[in-house]
Amino acid sequence: MSSADTILKRKRRTLVLLLAPFSIMLSVFFLIPLGIMMVYSFLEPGLYGGVEWNWYPYNYGRIIGWPLNDFEEFEPIYLKIFLNSLQIALMTVICTFLLSYPAAFWVSRMKGAKKNFALFLITLPFFANLLVRIYAWLLLLRPTGFFNTVLQSAGLIMEPLDLLFNNFAVIIGMVYILTPFMFLPIYANVEKLDYSLVRASQDLGANPLQTFRRVILPLTAPGILGGSIIVFIPALGNFIVPSFLGGSKVQMTGNLIERSFLQSRDWPFGAALALLIMASVVILVVIQLNRQAKAEARGVS
Amino acid sequence: MNFLNITSARKAYRTPEGGFIHALDDVSLNVRNNEFLTLLGPSGCGKTTLLKCIAGFEDIDSGNISLEDQSLKGVPAHRRPFNTVFQNYALFPHLNISDNVGYGLDVARVPKKERADRVEEAMELVGLKGFGKREPNQLSGGQQQRVALARSLVLKPRVLLLDEPLSALDRKMRENMQIELKNLQNSVGITFVFVTHDQEEALAMSDRIAVVANGKVQQLATPTEIYDEPANAFVANFVGTSNIFTGKVVEQNGKNLKIETANERQVLATSDHFNLGDQVQVILRPEHMKLSPDGNEISECCIEGTVEASIFVGSEMHLHVNVGKGRTAIVHHRHNRGDEGERIEVGTDVKLYYSPNAAHLIELVED
Amino acid sequence: MFDKILDSKIWSFLFKGYGLLFLTFLYLPLGLIFVYSFNANAINMAVWTGFTFDWYLTIFGGANSQSSFDAAFTESPARIFDVVKNSAIVALTASTVSTVIGTATAIALARFQFFGKRLYQAFLILPMIVPDIVLGIALLIFFVGAGFKLSLLTVIIGHTTFLSSYVFVVVSARLAGMDTSLEQASADLGAGPITTFRRVTLPQIMPGVVGGFLLAFIISLDDVVITYFIAGVGGQTLPLFILAMMRRGLRPQINALAVLLLLFTFIVAAIGLYLRSRKK
Numbered sequence: 001m002s003s004a005d006t007i008l009k010r011k012r013r014t015l016v017l018l019l020a021p022f023s024i025m026l027s028v029f030f031l032i033p034l035g036i037m038m039v040y041s042f043l044e045p046g047l048y049g050g051v052e053w054n055w056y057p058y059n060y061g062r063i064i065g066w067p068l069n070d071f072e073e074f075e076p077i078y079l080k081i082f083l084n085s086l087q088i089a090l091m092t093v094i095c096t097f098l099l100s101y102p103a104a105f106w107v108s109r110m111k112g113a114k115k116n117f118a119l120f121l122i123t124l125p126f127f128a129n130l131l132v133r134i135y136a137w138l139l140l141l142r143p144t145g146f147f148n149t150v151l152q153s154a155g156l157i158m159e160p161l162d163l164l165f166n167n168f169a170v171i172i173g174m175v176y177i178l179t180p181f182m183f184l185p186i187y188a189n190v191e192k193l194d195y196s197l198v199r200a201s202q203d204l205g206a207n208p209l210q211t212f213r214r215v216i217l218p219l220t221a222p223g224i225l226g227g228s229i230i231v232f233i234p235a236l237g238n239f240i241v242p243s244f245l246g247g248s249k250v251q252m253t254g255n256l257i258e259r260s261f262l263q264s265r266d267w268p269f270g271a272a273l274a275l276l277i278m279a280s281v282v283i284l285v286v287i288q289l290n291r292q293a294k295a296e297a298r299g300v301s
Numbered sequence: 302m303n304f305l306n307i308t309s310a311r312k313a314y315r316t317p318e319g320g321f322i323h324a325l326d327d328v329s330l331n332v333r334n335n336e337f338l339t340l341l342g343p344s345g346c347g348k349t350t351l352l353k354c355i356a357g358f359e360d361i362d363s364g365n366i367s368l369e370d371q372s373l374k375g376v377p378a379h380r381r382p383f384n385t386v387f388q389n390y391a392l393f394p395h396l397n398i399s400d401n402v403g404y405g406l407d408v409a410r411v412p413k414k415e416r417a418d419r420v421e422e423a424m425e426l427v428g429l430k431g432f433g434k435r436e437p438n439q440l441s442g443g444q445q446q447r448v449a450l451a452r453s454l455v456l457k458p459r460v461l462l463l464d465e466p467l468s469a470l471d472r473k474m475r476e477n478m479q480i481e482l483k484n485l486q487n488s489v490g491i492t493f494v495f496v497t498h499d500q501e502e503a504l505a506m507s508d509r510i511a512v513v514a515n516g517k518v519q520q521l522a523t524p525t526e527i528y529d530e531p532a533n534a535f536v537a538n539f540v541g542t543s544n545i546f547t548g549k550v551v552e553q554n555g556k557n558l559k560i561e562t563a564n565e566r567q568v569l570a571t572s573d574h575f576n577l578g579d580q581v582q583v584i585l586r587p588e589h590m591k592l593s594p595d596g597n598e599i600s601e602c603c604i605e606g607t608v609e610a611s612i613f614v615g616s617e618m619h620l621h622v623n624v625g626k627g628r629t630a631i632v633h634h635r636h637n638r639g640d641e642g643e644r645i646e647v648g649t650d651v652k653l654y655y656s657p658n659a660a661h662l663i664e665l666v667e668d
Numbered sequence: 669m670f671d672k673i674l675d676s677k678i679w680s681f682l683f684k685g686y687g688l689l690f691l692t693f694l695y696l697p698l699g700l701i702f703v704y705s706f707n708a709n710a711i712n713m714a715v716w717t718g719f720t721f722d723w724y725l726t727i728f729g730g731a732n733s734q735s736s737f738d739a740a741f742t743e744s745p746a747r748i749f750d751v752v753k754n755s756a757i758v759a760l761t762a763s764t765v766s767t768v769i770g771t772a773t774a775i776a777l778a779r780f781q782f783f784g785k786r787l788y789q790a791f792l793i794l795p796m797i798v799p800d801i802v803l804g805i806a807l808l809i810f811f812v813g814a815g816f817k818l819s820l821l822t823v824i825i826g827h828t829t830f831l832s833s834y835v836f837v838v839v840s841a842r843l844a845g846m847d848t849s850l851e852q853a854s855a856d857l858g859a860g861p862i863t864t865f866r867r868v869t870l871p872q873i874m875p876g877v878v879g880g881f882l883l884a885f886i887i888s889l890d891d892v893v894i895t896y897f898i899a900g901v902g903g904q905t906l907p908l909f910i911l912a913m914m915r916r917g918l919r920p921q922i923n924a925l926a927v928l929l930l931l932f933t934f935i936v937a938a939i940g941l942y943l944r945s946r947k948k
Contacts, residue, residue, distance in 0.1 A: 014776075014861065015776055015780045015782065018772045018773065018775060018780075019772075019776045021769045021773075022769045022772070022773040022792065022832055022836070025769065025828070026791070026792070026795070026829065026832075029807065029810070029825055029826070030794070030803075030806075030829055030830075032810060033803075033807050033809065033810035034798070034806050036806070036809055036810055036813060037805065037806040037809055040809055050812075099690065099693070102690075103686070103687060103690045106683040106684070106687040106690070107687070109680070109683065116945060118687070120938070120941055120945075121691060121694070121695075122690075122691075122694065124938070124941075125694045125698065127886050127934065127936075127937035128698060128890075128930055128933060129889075129890045129892075129907060129910070129926070129929055129930070129933065130890060130892050130893075130907075131892055131907055131910050131914065131926075132698075132701065132926040132929060132930060133697065133698070135701070135910075135914060135918075135922060135926060136697030136698055136701050136926075137697055138914075138918060139697070139700055139701065139704065139713060139714075139918070140696075140697055140700065142918075144713075144714055145714055146700055146714050148714075149712075149714035149715065150714075176694075176697065179694070233797065233799055237799030237800065237801045237802060238799075238801075240892060240893065257805060258801070261805055262897075270805060271805065271809070274801065274805055274806075277799055277801070277802060278798070278799075278802055281797065281798070281799060285797060289790075
């Protein structure tokens with residue numbers, strides 16, 4: 001280190017040294033793979049897996065109806081499955097919100113150690129293994145499962161109910177897995193809710209319902225939106241939940257992707273489906289970032 | 302040989318809007334060995350930037366900083382024989398008090414025995430003997446301040462840099478610390494460069510004051526010179542309160558000048574530096590203006606006006622006097638017990654007397 | 669007053685009741701596995717026939733369990749040790765490396781100014797936003813295309829990449845709460861950059877670093893989706909093993925294995941959450 005070096009130069013060298021490992025890793029094992037996947041989605045599927053290096057936009061044709069060639073047909077089922085996936089993800093967002101919002105107020109009104117303990121209890125299941133959590137719902141919902149056994153022995157039903165292998169079961173599983181993702185951002189907002197604003201609203205003549213709609217809801221909206229996005233994204237791409245709780249009856253795009261990679265070995269088609277999911281995610285994130293930037297410009301976060 | 306010398310230092314920051322802020326704009330400053338020098342200025346004037354550049358936390362864009370004629374260019378902060386007392390003290394929360402004080406010695410691998418002695422000595426110096434095992438957050442603001450001082454002084458720096466160290470203390474504590482700091486500086490014989498925006502603090506403690514504004518040193522002088530002979534209108538207004546009248550010398554009789562001011566008043570002053578026809582600014586301190594002549598003031602030397610407001614502040618009555626064309630002069634009128642009867646009502650016509658020697662003249666600069 | 673209303677008897681009763689329901693929703697399913705794992709009934713878990721440790725013993729090859737019914741699992745003890753070892757190797761390596769990388773990156777972004785920093789920051793957390801399945805297949809395509817043999821190594825590489833983002837976020841939060849003048853003070857007192865890092869920065873951010881490490885460790889240990897695509901034959905981890913078991917049918921042994929895994933991750937998570945909640 002020569003002493004003629006300026007402080008700035010030395011800083012720059014340290015900066016490069018610190019940033020290099022992650023930057024290189026992210027480029028090689030993240031950006032390039034995503035790029036290749038994008039390219040693959042426009043290539044012809046190989047006969048036994050892999051790809052032929054030919055321009056082949058027809059993978060998308062199969063899904064959205066255009067463009068098509070002699071071999072590929074438009075199958076509306078793929079779009080239907082995608083729409084069903086969107087619907088399931090949306091329902092998951094709504095249910096996790098309805099569950100988490102009151103719970104956030106419940107915890108925020110607690111004090112000291114009790115509050116920390118409640119937060120701990122709510123966060124802990126997040127760390128349970130995904131499979132274990134889905135497995136638990138299999139035990140609850142299947143024909144010989146907990147609910148059916150309890151209801152039957154209570155004499156409320158004669159035949160076991162079909163609780164499994166429908167949208168309802170898939171949504172319950174998703175909600176169970178993703179609730180902490182909704183709870184935490186909402187809680188962060190509810191926790192710092194300034195009750196003097198609530199009092200001001202009441203003072204200005206608003207009844208509790210109006211106060212809720214005009215003051216509390218808008219003030220906690222950033223948490224709700226943030227939570228919605230980080231629940232929606234993993235719900236949309238999930239294939240483990242539907243494959244166990246949805247069985248063969250409920251398909252999501254994730255299942256199609258999994259199958260094209262590991263069974264039918266049609267990689268370009270799977271890549272095209274994955275890009276469909278990526279596109280939805282990117283659109284959502286861009287909208288959210290835009291909203292955030294605007295909110296920041298207004299001085300609220 | 303120069304001690305700490307700063308020549309033509311410049312530093313600019315880019316603003317988020319794309320412009321530049323010249324934090325240091327051609328600053329030259331010579332700090333003498335063993336003196337208590339204060340950098341005084343409003344917030345954002347560049348005084349803290351200058352301190353950071355001396356400490357080595359930041360580079361200057363151009364110019365030079367040298368210690369005993371050795372340039373400090375490229376010498377990082379940890380190799381400079383300067384230590385800083387930070388505004389928020391910056392005590393290490395994970396270390397106890399004696400480890401905080403001993404930090405610099407540990408880093409320099411000073412032997413255990415010597416380290417213990419020097420830490421002990423430094424703690425005693427700042428009056429914190431026996432506090433070694435406490436944690437920083439168990440101490441009051443004033444005590445944390447002392448720890449920060451001890452932590453720096455234990456290394457026997459050539460220069461101690463103090464970045465508004467008293468601003469977080471309450472008024473009483475601040476006044477005590479002012480005296481202590483000054484005594485400490487005398488006893489350890491280390492050069493102090495002290496940054497503050499508080500003019501009273503600066504006047505009370507410093508050997509010399511550098512008034513800084515807009516990235517420039519406006520005046521570098523002793524506290525009495527700064528107060529009595531401000532170099533420009535900014536210094537006159539920033540240090541103490543001033544009444545400034547713009548005008549032109551219309552009569553000259555040796556040193557005695559008569560100035561016709563823009564608000565159509567005539568002001569007398571004495572000066573060697575100005576002649577008939579010069580454009581000048583006349584600076585009159587509020588406490589040098591009286592409502593009746595006594596002693597040095599002469600009866601023909603007065604300004605007429607009307608009282609617009611009178612504010613009682615305890616020891617004094619502050620009068621705002623309209624002296625024509627909307628110009629207001631501020632007068633500090635001494636208050637004696639039982640003066641109630643003399644209370645000056647708003648609207649009273651008054652004459653303001655002063656001694657021509659009290660009027661300080663500076664050149665009028667167009668801005 | 670709304671806050672008064674929230675604190676009023678009726679509402680606080682309603683909230684308490686709701687809170688208990690909420691917690692029941694979160695814990696009933698997991699509690700059920702726990703109870704079932706001690707149920708001797710091999711045919712229908714929902715019917716309690718007696719207490720047993722058999723399921724725990726069988727997964728470790730202990731008790732000679734009842735029937736040929738469990739033949740599918742008799743080979744498992746050796747297999748289980750294998751996959752547990754694989755999981756441990758992956759989780760420990762990936763979380764250690766990602767802790768180093770994530771921490772270095774967090775420090776760089778917290779302590780240095782450079783052009784395009786915000787954009788870069790967004791880039792760094794991208795792996796957390798991209799759905800698991802997309803990341804999984806992208807890595808699969810990449811590894812196969814680049815001629816990597818799918819193995820534990822590919823799993824470790826995949827995990828390290830996205831785990832570094834998590835560590836980065838956790839450590840960044842810690843750094844944001846740290847006073848930068850502490851580092852300046854250290855330099856000012858004569859410490860070089862490395863000494864400053866070791867004696868001031870690291871002790872200050874340690875809870876964040878350990879918390880980030882534990883989070884990365886758990887996520888790696890639990891990961892199903894990404895591992896599923898890039899593990900290949902040689903790289904089966906514990907979650908993949910459980911996945912295979914679940915596909916073959918619901919057996920009581922799964923209960924026992926699930927409980928063990930749950931207990932382990934909960935203990936690690938509890939330590940991590942404790943560290944994060946601790947002040948300073």
